[in-house]
Amino acid sequence: MDELQGLAALCPPPKRGAEVGSTGPAGFAVPSSHRALIDAYGPGCFDEFLWVYAEGSARPGLDLVERTRETRRLLRDYPEPTLPALLAGDGLTTDDLVQWAVTDNADMLFWLPVGEPDDWPTLAVQAGRLRFARLPMRSTGVLLALLSGAVRLDLFPDDFPSERPEFSVNPYA
Known part of the structure; x- marks a missing residue:
C-alpha cells in the first residue's frame, strides 16, 4: 500500500475534492506526490488542525504559491x-x-x-521559529505518519491527532 492509499484508509478523502485553478508560474517545483494528494483531497484541513495548501486554490489562504511567496517575504523581513x-x-x-x-x-x-x-524532505517549524523537526518524508508520508501516530512532533499539541482523524475542506463552516 502506498502512502496515499494508507492515508485514504485512515482518513477518507471527501466525495469531491475542492476545485483548484491556476496561479501562473510558481517559480518552483511541486512534487507530483503532493499533486496526487490534492487530486484526492483538495486543499483543506486534516483533523481540524493541519491545513494543506494547493496550487491555484480558490481560497487565497490555501494557495501554495501565494502562501510560499508571503512566508518567504516574512522570513526576509x-x-x-x-x-x-x-x-x-x-x-x-x-x-x-x-x-x-x-x-x-x-x-x-x-x-x-x-x-x-518527490524526494524532498519536510521541515516542520514551530510558530515563532523556536523549534524545528526535519522529517525525511514527502507531504503524503508526513500526513500519514502524523495522523496514524507513527510520528509525534513535540511542537504540535498533545491532542493531535485525534483517535479518528478527518479531513474537511472547511471544518469551521
Whole structure:
C-alpha cells in the first residue's frame, strides 16, 4: 500500500475534492506526490488542525504559491538566525523553502528542495521559529505518519491527532 492509499484508509478523502485553478508560474517545483494528494483531497484541513495548501486554490489562504511567496517575504523581513543556519547545511536559504501546510497554531511545514521534488524532505517549524523537526518524508508520508501516530512532533499539541482523524475542506463552516 502506498502512502496515499494508507492515508485514504485512515482518513477518507471527501466525495469531491475542492476545485483548484491556476496561479501562473510558481517559480518552483511541486512534487507530483503532493499533486496526487490534492487530486484526492483538495486543499483543506486534516483533523481540524493541519491545513494543506494547493496550487491555484480558490481560497487565497490555501494557495501554495501565494502562501510560499508571503512566508518567504516574512522570513526576509523578520530575520532570525537559527533557521538560516539550519538551512545552510543543505545549501539553502529561506527563499528556497516551499510551504505546503500550516497548523492552527501557525506552525509551518516546508519542503526542503534538495534533490528530486518527490524526494524532498519536510521541515516542520514551530510558530515563532523556536523549534524545528526535519522529517525525511514527502507531504503524503508526513500526513500519514502524523495522523496514524507513527510520528509525534513535540511542537504540535498533545491532542493531535485525534483517535479518528478527518479531513474537511472547511471544518469551521
